Amino acid sequence: MRSKSASTFRRSIALHAVLVPLAIVWLFPIWMMVVFSTMPENAIFSPNIHLIPSDRFWENFLILQADTDFLRTIFVSVVVALVYTVLSVMLTSMAGWALARYSFAGKGLVLSIILGTLTLPYFVVVIPQFIMVARDFGLSNTWFALIVPPLFNSLGVLFMRQSFSMMPAELFDAARVEGVREWRIFLFVGMPLARPTLAALSIILFLASWNNYLWPLLINNRPDMMTAPVALGSLIGLTKVSWGGIMVGAVLLTAPMIAVFVLLQRHFIAGIAAGAVK
């Protein structure tokens, strides 16, 4: 037994000898984001190494706010992400429900189209999508354009389908026998049962929308409807703006998501792992 525990001890040492340095390397950029956000400009661009936060966060925030009205962009991002999440959860649940609980003509086709789009890079549609929404519909700079075109989400449908198809059929058949309409069965029986999946899906969708960079960059020109990531990206490359301010923006953009991650880690991980569910 002695040798067993000794080998366990050695394995434990080896495990931590690999993981701890890696973890430090991985945490470093996030740590530096915080450090930069608290440093005065001339300290960021000085020959000395600063690895400890300083005390200029508030000053940097004021500079950032003066440059872009960052609070406004955060507000826009929150509204867009919330509305997007609610709509997308509804759409993908309904589609997932149909694919899980009904047999119908053309089911195989619909399912294979949805699976097929999984392998299609979004970039392929972004240019014609832009031409259509911006030029043909004339919908640049609208909430509609920010929220609706990205609603198409195959992974979400498959995720919800998976969740609904694992529910026992008797639950729904009982309701049907009593003459309950299909949409009520979906809304009041199916959806409540899918709550954990819905939580995971909502978090992933919110995160995706919150961090979405390319589409809002293209489709919106109006400064008062700029989302926070686009505002931040646009600051990189400006001369007047302070990097301390940019880093404050990065922190403000990241901190809420980190908080969500820490608080709802289980759902979060379930949402990401769902990608692998077949």
Next chain:
Amino acid sequence: MRMRTRAAYGFLAPYLLIFATFWVWPIIYSFYLSFLATRIQPWSFNPAVTWGRLVVDPAFLNALRNTLIILVIQVPVMIALATLLAVLLNSQLLKARGIMRFAFFAPVVVGEAAYAAVFRLMFNADFGVINKIIGSIGLPPVAWFGNPTAAMALIMMAVTWRWVGYNAIIILSGLQAIPQDVYEAATLDRVSKPRQFFFITLPLLRPIILFCVVLSIIGTMQLFAEPFLITNRGGPGQATETLGLFLYRQGFTVLNFGYASAVAYTIAALAILISLANLWLGRSAK
């Protein structure tokens, strides 16, 4: 199950409507566009300047080469690292599990704009903390944004930093689905831990790892924000220009919609081909 076609399409309708409007139609429209010369008003039919140009355009081939380099180097390294991390994070011996998971999973939630800004500052040639650390151990500073190889390495490091945790989560969930008694039986039979990993864990994880590989391939084929924001639009020169960035440049800085559409179709075809090839290789190896 009884046929309920009407009810089913009732539920599918909103989703399919969005799909038809914002995906199917643009894809068809973009096929039409890919045959037009769109540089000068009015647009005219001239596939020579789109498809014809594609096969001989050195800038496109450069972007293709860069993307394939990332595909061949970064994706395997990241997936191997993700698998290793998943196994280590799953270990019963791990201390401070929460912090460890946080370290690798947190980058998943950091947005592209935010992490691009941090990486730019960290790797700044003159004042960046990375070069200061390199200098403090006596090595010469690296021109991260000036040397093509270093810039490429930087992009790969950034992408790996951001996405390894994401893949590790997926693989970890696969690991946890493997029943423990398989390992218990193996341990009783005195199969060593490393052998257990190679002969039990890896084969069982194969489909999940394959899934991660395909996801990463699609992601790499449209890699955009990192070279756009970190290496300043694919610099130095076009040393880190990827297919995604090339497409953006054709579409939105020189506004050559016709050519961009041809490029987009090519990217899609490549992504699907490479993904299928991977799936096929994964299956036939059984």
Next chain:
Amino acid sequence: MRMTLGRAALALVLATGSAPAFAQSGEITVWSWNVAASSLESTIEGFNAQYPDVKVTVQDLGNQQVFDRTLAGCAAGGAGLPDVLSIENHEAEIFWAQFPDCFTNLKELGYTEEIAAGFPDFKRVELEVGDVAYAMPWDSGPVVMFYRRDFYENAGVDPEEIKTWDDFIKAGKAVAEANPGVVMTRADFNGDTEWFRMLANEQGCGFFSSDGSEITVNQPACVAALETVKKMYDAGIITAADWDEKIQANTAGTVASQLYGGWYEGTIRSTSPDLAGKWGVYRMPSVTEDGPRAANLGGSSLAIANNSDNEEAAWAFVNYALGTNEGQVTMLREYGLVPSLLSALDDPYMQEPQPYWDGQKVWIDILGTLDQVVPSRGTPFFGDADGIMNAVQSQYLNDGFDSAQAAADDAANQIALVTGLPIAE
């Protein structure tokens, strides 16, 4: 009829110096970048003295963003565009070729031939197509070498002695040796072709011939420019730095010279106020002992969006800022933007010694080269050509080509492929 009325109004403004009889009102928004944006802001006060009811907002989006967003806005039928747009001359023809309907014809707003004649032809050629004037010339960028007096003195280098780029390399090595941690100069090799374009323009060459019909990037003068850039790069006197990093290096005191258009005067002055008295200016060196020593880099114009709700007010602002000595000299004084309005060059301010520059009369030195500048046409294909040259230059600097000629030939072939234009014999 309308034109005469516009001119009458202008005459009235100039005569009385107060609000015209039919004053404009409303709000207008302007997109611009960096010091150009700041300088436009600096004219608002003078403008509002004449047009108190027009509220002007200048938004600094950064150079690349203004370009990208203007294109995207025009592609979207003008959605989201501001009233007034800043457009760089060399990129201007991209807009007119793709989106002629996106911009107002300034001639319909009162931009008469007489006003237009107040600008040099090389500034107008890219902004007017037939009878339509899409934009009004703003500033130009006669290239000079900005340098740190103290660093040069430490090395015993006299800028007057630097006549050729070889002299510059020799001086650069001396400066680096005498000032530890200081590099002679910086160039944006990673994202721009600015140095190549400045040197090529000095030698009388550019991507395209001056009528825009042929590719000239592999002509001997361009090849010489490319070769010279590489020689300096190999000598280690130029290191890579983008716009931001150059400014960081200026303020940190790790760079001894910067080659740029005259408008960089304002950038140095406003971003390194602590270094007053330490900077100076001298003419750019040439390839040969008695070669040309003048070039132009940058220079912009202002256009008015076609879907502006307030075109008249926008025109009033554009015409004040760019079309009057008062507007142009204000921008020069505050931010160093070099006027292209010819009459502004006679303003007494040009003769004044500048305290920041240790009393040097920098504007005489900078503007003294303006009449020797060879025009360089942007054409609608500037973006393609520049992107290609950027990649080729990077490859060439990293020894990817046997010779400058091979690199330039490769660039010419690529540009021909993309644009369909012939390569000049």
